[in-house]
Amino acid sequence: MDKNSEIDNVDRQILSILMKDAKTPFTDIAKQIHVSGGTIHVRMKKLEKMGVVKGANLTIDYTKLGYDICAFLGIYLDKSSLFEEVAKDLEKIPEIVGAHYTTGLYNIFAKIICRDTNHLREVLHDKIQRIQGIQRTETFISLFENINRSIQIVQNDEE
Secondary structure (H helix, E strand, C coil): CCCCCCCCHHHHHHHHHHHHCCCCCHHHHHHHHCCCHHHHHHHHHHHHHCCCCCCCCCCCCHHHHCCCEEEEEEEEECCHHHHHHHHHHHHCCCCEEEEEECCCCCCEEEEEEECCHHHHHHHHHHHHHHCCCEEEEEEEEECCCCCCCCCCCCCHHHC
16 A cells, blocks of 8 residues: 555645644644644644654754854764664764765765854764764865755645
8 A cells, every 4th residue: 555545635735834834723724725623633643643744843043042053964984884873872962963874975964053163073073983983074064054944745736
């Protein structure tokens, strides 16, 4: 059975609205797509149970909290087979806010948020580069993020 066979256009419309603003009340969503508030509630429970919806997140402007550095880190491993072990160690570092097992030059590509360049250096030197299995790293500091969005799951003619 197709993984998405239980997801219909109503589900996609609900998700699309919540991806734009996760705080949208179910009653407002119901009015927009012409169903009852109860339908929205039931559909959301179904989507959570299916694992399509995995919680909700706040979007934080870290610079307003004193975290001025966003960096991306390409991580080379001694062996690809060390990925799970290294990933568990990386997960313990609070400054790492995302990590991906990748193809290409790096085995792991991670996103790091730090207060300043000294904090970044400390995280790299004292935490990340001490992890067994990491051969070396390459750091890219983000100067500005101009796109941060979800993918469009409803075509304009379906809204």
